[in-house]
Amino acid sequence: MRFRLTDEQRALRDGLREALARRFDTDALRAAVAGAGVGGGGGTEREGAGPREGGGGGAEARRAGGPARLDRALWRALGDLGFFALRVPEADGGIGLGLPEAVLLFEEAGRALVPGPLVATHLAAGAVPGAATGETVVAAVDGGLVEWLGEADVVRGDATGAVPLRSLDPLTPLHRVPAGRAAPDPAAVLLTAAEQLGTAGRVCALAVQHARAREQFGRPVGAFQAVAHLCAGILVRAETARAAVYAAAVTSDPADIAAARILADEAAVRGARDCLQVHGGMGFTWESEVHLHLKRAWVRTQRAGSVTESEEVLAAALAAETA
Structure with missing residues (x-):
């Protein structure tokens, strides 16, 4: 399959990248990480920087130095840019574009590590008043977990009995709910893959930047074969x-979405x-964003059905083709 971005798609992607910059x-x-109670003084996360097992959510947990606060101004700015209303039909006040354009925007959001329940709010646009404009923050129960429950105006799904967890990512507060696992929305799977x-x-x-400068x-250090191989491997996996x-x-296609997620x-x-590894020990200092990407990536792997469910979907599709 040949896939090239149109001039309009490039302009959409570049516009969001510039706005986020x-x-x-x-x-x-x-500053957002420091506001969550971590990263202020050196190398390690302070006790209580993430949600705590068995504690309360919302403002009470924040007073304990817990979940991050959502930047409502940034959220409304994303709404003004059409981030949430992108796939809402024009007749309903949206932009009327499709999944390819949404993927480009979510890729940029993932690149910048924009915090917040982006997928849940985007998928709720058109169904929940205010979600399309960023005035309403929407969280969703996803496989027994809820991101940003304490900051949500609307929660889709049953969050009864939610228990806060200590999140690996300081900018993704998590709660566990006792609800059973439901089949993930394929759009949520794909948008998570885009992030x-x-x-x-x-x-x-x-x-690459560090390998050239250090x-x-x-x-x-990029002149050394071991480091060059690491950089090459990162590039190959990213482009694949x-x-x-x-x-x-x-x-x-569900099988294509599953493969993309994996x-x-x-x-x-x-x-x-x-x-x-390329950065060495400095990569896990708070002055570097590398470890924040790793922590967010780990958290995302548990979202929208997780990679295990994508493997099952892909395996079933391949088995059906050979049957």
Whole structure:
């Protein structure tokens, strides 16, 4: 399959990247992490920086130094840009575009590590008043987990008995709910894969940048074969995932979406881990964003059915073809 971005799609992608560079750059990312009670003084996360097992949610947990606060101004700015209303029909006040365009925007959001229940709010646009404009924050029960429950105005699904968890990612507060697992929305699976693709592309750029700039024994570390191989592996996985995610956005085939999710999860998690290796120990300091990408990628792997369910979908589709 040949897939090339149109001029309009490139302009859409570039427009969001420029907007995020103004509204949520690396300094804003660090400020958000510091606001969550971590990253202020050095190398390790302080006790209580994430949601606690058995504690309360919302404002009470925040007073304990827990979940991050959602930037409502940024959320409304995303609404103004059409991020949430992108696939709402024009007749209903939306932009009327499709999954390929949504994938491009979610890739950029993943690249910038924009915090918040982006997928849940995007999927609720057109159904929940205010979601399309960013005035309403929507969380969703997803496989027994809920992201950003304490900041949500509307929760889709049964969140009764939700228990806060200590999240790996300081910018993704989590709650566990006792509800059973429901079949994930294929669009949620694909948009999660797009966010993972954004992380994969970003850590590739960070690894190459560091490999060129950092010197040891009078040479850039990228000149050493071991580091060069790490960077090459990050690039190959990212571009393989990109082809799969873009193709799935065009076909909307469940098997294609499952394959894209598997490849994107691998590209994000392994890419971030290898990027950490390129950076050495400094990659896990709060001054670096590399470890934040790894933590967000780990959390995303549990979202929208998880990679295990995507493997089952893909295996069933392949078995049906050979039957």
